[in-house]
Amino acid sequence: MSGIDDVFKRLKASKEGAYIPYICTGDPTSGFSLKLMKTLSEAGADIFEVGIPFSDPIADGVLIQGAMQRSLAGGFKTADLFKLISSARSAGIQQPIVVMTYYNSVMQAGVGEFCLRLKKSGGDGILVVDLLPEDSIELDSAASKNGLDIIRLIAVSSSDKRVGMILSKASGFAYVVSVAGTTGVRDALPWSAFGMISKIIDKSKVPLALGFGISKPEDVRSAMAAGASAVVEGSKLISIYAEKLGDEEEALAEVKKHAMKMKAASKHQTA
Numbered sequence: 001m002s003g004i005d006d007v008f009k010r011l012k013a014s015k016e017g018a019y020i021p022y023i024c025t026g027d028p029t030s031g032f033s034l035k036l037m038k039t040l041s042e043a044g045a046d047i048f049e050v051g052i053p054f055s056d057p058i059a060d061g062v063l064i065q066g067a068m069q070r071s072l073a074g075g076f077k078t079a080d081l082f083k084l085i086s087s088a089r090s091a092g093i094q095q096p097i098v099v100m101t102y103y104n105s106v107m108q109a110g111v112g113e114f115c116l117r118l119k120k121s122g123g124d125g126i127l128v129v130d131l132l133p134e135d136s137i138e139l140d141s142a143a144s145k146n147g148l149d150i151i152r153l154i155a156v157s158s159s160d161k162r163v164g165m166i167l168s169k170a171s172g173f174a175y176v177v178s179v180a181g182t183t184g185v186r187d188a189l190p191w192s193a194f195g196m197i198s199k200i201i202d203k204s205k206v207p208l209a210l211g212f213g214i215s216k217p218e219d220v221r222s223a224m225a226a227g228a229s230a231v232v233e234g235s236k237l238i239s240i241y242a243e244k245l246g247d248e249e250e251a252l253a254e255v256k257k258h259a260m261k262m263k264a265a266s267k268h269q270t271a
Contacts, residue, residue, distance in 0.1 A: 004096045005172070008229055015267075017229055019230070021048065023037060023237075024067035025050055026053060027067040034084060034087050041093050045263070048095055049100050049234070051101065052102070052105045053076050054102045063239055067242070078109055085122045085123050089122035097125075098125040098126065099126050100127045102128070103139075106139065111138050115145070118148060154196070156176070156195075158196075167203065167205065173230060174208055175209050176228070178193035178212045178213050198227050208230070209228060210231050211234075219231065
């Protein structure tokens with residue numbers, strides 16, 4: 001059983017959902033990213049999704065694009081990701097860490113080498129946004145060899161056959177994308193997202209996480225009510241600290257306040 005499996009097992013027993021915050025490595029510095037992880041850990045984060053900045057992030061909206069651009073402008077290198085994860089472990093952060101990336105970053109490092117370094121640094125899983133399950137044989141092998149979970153994306157427009165295939169290849173959890181398009185804060189999530197969760201929950205051998213647009217406690221409660229085991233939040237967190245980067249202490253305090261509310265909402269799960 002992986003570290004991610006352990007978290008979901010524990011939360012299910014206490015009738016809670018998992019709160020999974022996204023962090024863009026190096027935005028605006030690696031030092032701040034580590035402080036952000038510590039803050040979110042204290043606020044109740046259950047799993048971390050740590051992103052690798054990419055110059056052409058087709059799945060990400062304006063806020064995450066901005067974070068990636070700040071990181072790249074600051075000189076981000078892939079090695080910084082592994083250093084951040086290692087530093088988080090040295091700092092006592094124990095939550096599972098999933099790396100979110102575009103496949104180019106993995107290929108540039110070498111698929112086997114990337115997975116080896118991720119495991120050695122303390123990572124638990126990998127989510128490649130632009131890699132179809134049909135094309136992931138090499139990654140699947142390298143991840144399995146290093147004991148890493150592979151998180152798969154499911155679009156709300158996916159056919160039953162497609163969903164079944166994706167779920168059969170997922171480990172750790174499956175990530176249901178709430179909307180067609182890019183990440184970003186939204187006033188309301190479409191009911192199709194909750195419908196997809198409800199539709200496939202009994203068919204899935206892994207927990208389901210809902211992401212893209214999660215930004216309010218109401219979103220968390222709605223996701224849990226539909227049967228999701230987790231929510232992923234990124235853009236809203238970035239919007240909170242990006243406005244206050246001139247005062248790190250205040251920025252982190254505002255993030256912590258918001259994250260605590262989001263985690264508290266996950267405890268309203270009744271299923």
